[in-house]
Amino acid sequence: MQALLDNIRIVLVHTTHPGNIGAVARAMKNMGLSDLYLVSPKEYPSERAEWRAANAADTLAAAKVVDSLDEALQGCGLVVGTSARERRIPWPLFNPRECGERAVAEAVSHPVALIFGREDRGLTNEELHKCHYHVHIPSNPGYSSLNLAAAVQVLTYEVRMAALLVSDEMPGEMEWDIERSTADEVEHFFGHLEQVMVDIGFHDPDNPRQTMTRLRRLFNRARMDQMETGILRGVLTGIQHKLRKSDKDNKI
Amino acid sequence: MQALLDNIRIVLVHTTHPGNIGAVARAMKNMGLSDLYLVSPKEYPSERAEWRAANAADTLAAAKVVDSLDEALQGCGLVVGTSARERRIPWPLFNPRECGERAVAEAVSHPVALIFGREDRGLTNEELHKCHYHVHIPSNPGYSSLNLAAAVQVLTYEVRMAALLVSDEMPGEMEWDIERSTADEVEHFFGHLEQVMVDIGFHDPDNPRQTMTRLRRLFNRARMDQMETGILRGVLTGIQHKLRKSDKDNKI
Known part of the structure; x- marks a missing residue:
């Protein structure tokens, strides 16, 4: 997968704000990415970037600073640009999920670039026209600028997520520490429970x-495990002992 | 959907850093959410929070500050807590996609809470045990703290994404400005192209x-639209006119 x-x-x-560059390095490393290109950042290197990168200092330090988008895209077989969607001439458009799936599918055979524009104005039309696809995050139309x-x-x-899915490495939803109870164990529990409810009237x-x-x-629906049915059976047995003891004490 | x-x-x-509270308000508003609860934030209200909230000042201003997690969860029929996954006693676990789908499915009938812990230590075991489910973002094991x-x-x-899908409001991948060319228009183009290639030898x-x-x-595979086939047919016709003219000029 790596x-x-x-x-x-x-x-x-x-990029205008160096803090954003640091935060991007952190986000990338959190998700296991490491190949970062910076096209003419306004203020870089910068302490602010390093501070926001936190423990992704290595990702930040390895970033390549270049003068043009063309340099940054060299060798890439798929180029996707982030876009605010409404363009005079629409471009083939992914949502983020489709973008992830396609990027991973193509990364098998060649480098893939995801391009992000300026904080205030995004990518220019000229930059967007270098892309095979655009991607749009379907944000709140009332406040769409992430x-x-x-x-x-x-x-x-x-x-x-796409890489985990294709590599079949998505963490299982239900890794459990204790074996599930079998159907007959659960039936014995229900029998026991019903008996106690009868005993107490x-x-x-x-x-x-x-x-x-x-x-x-x-x-x-709780899908009990063997420790849980064991604990509940123990509680039921305890109740029965206590009831019998009280019963005996009353008779004395 | 709203x-x-x-x-x-x-x-x-x-929450320790007020800037994070502001950034959360912004992220929420970007995604169309507005119900924010702050359980005993360390420093709030704060200018730093307002600055990072950017145009989500309204979401931030409407945040409810409470003293206990129980107060924040009042009335919620589904409670999901973010967790770093490895727990001594595993809890039913969602990945973020499952979390979104389940939250939206249950939000039809009752409020749903997603809980996020301290920057440095997350949620305590006691807090996590109030949750029906935990959710884990499958981050890079080498640097997992988002x-x-x-x-x-x-x-x-x-x-x-889940709300857009269930509401059938996911923006279409292929909204296009011009009608696609029909199969016969494309065939005429191919015929024309082949003829020109013959003409030029x-x-x-x-x-x-x-x-x-x-x-x-x-x-x-480019799935041409009618303007595109029109432009290409025009170019082909232009080539043919030019060739005929040169031909005639040569004969004079």
Whole structure:
């Protein structure tokens, strides 16, 4: 998977605030990317950039500063530019998810560039026309301008998600520490629970209403593990012992 | 769709840096969310928060400051906490995409809370145990700690993507300004192109090799629109006129 991520380049064009460059380096490293190009940044190197990069100082230090977008795109077989969407001549457009999937698919065979424009005005038409595709983050139309690092965060997150999916390395949703209880273990628990409810006079099997059904639904959808059924069985046994003891004490 | 987003609450617990609170407000508004709770922020209100909120000052101003997480979660029917994943007792875990889908599905019927912990230590075990689910952003294991606002950006982005999908409001990939060319228009173009290539002696129909096949593949996959085929036909016609004129001039 790392080889795919190494083949995806982030290009920042004419960035004004050095803090944003640092925050971009951090976002990239968080998502496992490392290839950063800076086209004529206004103020760089800068302490502010280093401060915002936090533990991504290595990513920042390895950034290549170049004079033109063409230099930054050299060797890239797929070029995608971030765009505020409404263009006089529409360009083929990805949403961020499609962008991540396509970038990862092409990174198998050649470098891929994702280009981000100036904080205030984005990419120029000339820059956008160098792109094979544009990508638009479907933000709130009432306030659509994401911070530069936030935009990089969203797109690199989608790149990482796509890379995890194709590499079959997406962390499992349900890694669990204890084995699930088997159906028969759960049935024994339900039998035990019902018996205790009878013992305490809460439940009448001849007039069950919905009590057991509702309890079954609750515990079944929780997908209990063996430690949990063990604990609950222990609690039920404890209740029964206590009841028997009280019973005996009352009879004395 | 807005009603769904209005029902999804962002809860920040014991935030240290006020700048992060502002950046979170901005990320939320960019994604169309507005319900922000701050549990005992260290320094708030703050000018730094306002500065980083940029044009999300309204979201920031509407934030509710409360003393306890329980207050912030009041009325919420689904509670999801951000977690660094490895817990001694694993909890049911979403990735951000699953989190967005589930949050939107439940926001139809009740408020949903997404909780984010301290910058340095995240949520405590006690706080995480109040959650129905945990969510983990599958970041680079070598540098996994996202900036607070970056984490909010990723999760609120997934919320918005899920809301766009269920509301069937995802912007189309291929909104185009000009009608696509029809198959017969494209065929006329290919015929015209081939004729010109014959006229200039580039192409021999009796020994075609792969030339036309390759050109067909190129222009077909570009899915040309009517203006594009019109421009190309015009260029071809222009070439033919020029050739005929040169021809005539040569004969004089």
